[in-house]
Amino acid sequence: MASIELRNLSHSYDGLTNAIESLNHLWPQGGAYALLGPSGCGKSTLLNIISGLVSPSEGQVLFEDNVVNGDSPQQRNIAQVFQFPVVYDAMTVRENLAFPLKNMKLDKHHIQQKVMEIAELLDLQSSLDKKAKSLTADEKQKISMGRGLVREDVSAILFDEPLTVIDPHLKWKLRRKLKEIHEKLNVTMIYVTHDQLEAATFADEIAVMYQGKIVQFGTPQSLFEQPNHTFVGYFIGSPGMNFVQVNKNQNEVVANDLAFNLSTTQKNALAASDTSNIKLGIRPEFIKLANQATANSYPVDILSVESFGAFKIVEVRFADETWFVRVGEFDQFDATPHYMTFEPTRLKLYLDDYLAGEETDFE
């Protein structure tokens, strides 16, 4: 069991473009973490660097303050589960599960006991003596996961989108199982996924990765309420955060002649920066629509209303941007002009795509 630290990590496969770019990060011991990001953002590369299957072009990997760059996966004592099932065809399910333990030359009785424990956990008892080759894809993936979980004293268990091939209803069950196992073993787990729901149900804390960098590390709630980067705002939530490009005008920001009120700290941050890439962002959940203009309201045109059963998503035109607003299922909209209001604290300022001017720093 170990904390995992990455220092100034960079990796390039072709020497031209970086899959990982000067990344610094610390995963404290014992947490259940998700590494969330779109395809091709470097998630799997990062995972393989942590496990030692790939050695980084630059930077250091530390387990409990020891640099492990030169160590093999075996020396790092890492368990890893891959995206697609990897089973040893010629062995039975039992032999598959026992394989990592057998390679560690553990006592036979102990191996038997561990295998039974894991088989029970993953509902594999009935197929223990079948050849692994004859099983279905999701049974095979359960074996892959079992091999990762069967070792007790691992530094960390890494999952690389392990539920891709699994049936939806089983997915949920297995994710619960993983969480249970985590609570029981108190081992560091890192779970790579591109699915925010999967990340949020598994992890205590989520690291969001974008273009080779971890742009935010925090609880699902903080990712939602305080997206540290415009990408996090856009990627987390459904639909994602609304953004508008604004211009600096003395002490305030304007878009299409509409001025926005900023907090004092936001104004200070704006004054201290000379970037022209200024954006404002707000979650669809924090916008209210009304028929009458009130103080601090902005006029919008309603483009469409789509019902999702429990809620509606309204598409509106505002300051040359298309925004989304999430409203209750029974809210009605007619053709009259509408006005949008929101709590000032929900409006976020982004300078060069990074969150700026917040009262509390969620970094």
Place this chain on the structure above:
Amino acid sequence: MNKVQNNKAWWLILPMFALVAFSAIIPLMTVVNYSVQDIFDQNTAYFVGVEWYQEVLRNERLHDSLLRQFIFSFSILAIEIPLGILVALMMPKTAGWKTSLTLILLALPLLIPWNVVGTIWQVFARGDIGLFGWAMNALGFEYNYTANAIDAWLTVVLMDVWHWTPLVALLCYSGLRAIPDAYYQAAKIDRASRWAVFRYIQFPRLKAVLIIAVLLRFMDSFMIYTEPFVLTGGGPGNATTFLSQTLTQMAIGQFDLGPAAAFSLIYFLIVLLVSWLFFTSLSLTDKDQLKQGSASS
């Protein structure tokens, strides 16, 4: 609903059938024809029934050749298959000039015509001007493949290993390349030893190509003719006279077409039988697993 039976599709296999008839069935039937007749010249032949079959079953010369044939085939299989796997395992794993070079070097012996292979080794193994023969003698071994039966055997086996191990290696190499990287990664994570990687990942996935390699090498070596004929001419004495050479001598040298044809048919059946045995025994384990799988699911 009545199921309409339409047998017209059978006509579609007619071209294939005609082709097989010309390439295999008609020549085979000619041999069957010879084996039941005593032929004196083009116009004089007597039907003798199973007489030739009875005779060849008592023919010591043929039995000795057949035994030599089996010993030869099994020895070259015992060497070429493991050696081919070993060579394939040691070949470079990523594409690049090293891989291309290895593949070309490996394929060279396969490109040489069989009688040239025989000639190359005939010269190579000579004690006076051949590098191999000279080196053996210089190292203190009394080596002479034209006089000593064991030396002749050694040379013939060595020649076959040189000529055909590349085929096994190339087949295995293609089999190894087809294994996804994830398996090796998982093995590393699972702390598998080099031997365990071979035993549980590489070997099970090589089985399919190994069946082909064993079958090809068995059939080819069991019918070997040209190379030993050029190299040793079957000698010294009859030490390296294999079955096809004995049969050729009988049929063309002595014009004993009948007994030669009768034994050719037995020869053919043996090849068929042994190939079938290899094939079923090697693919049996897979079938067992399939049955198990389908019974339980």
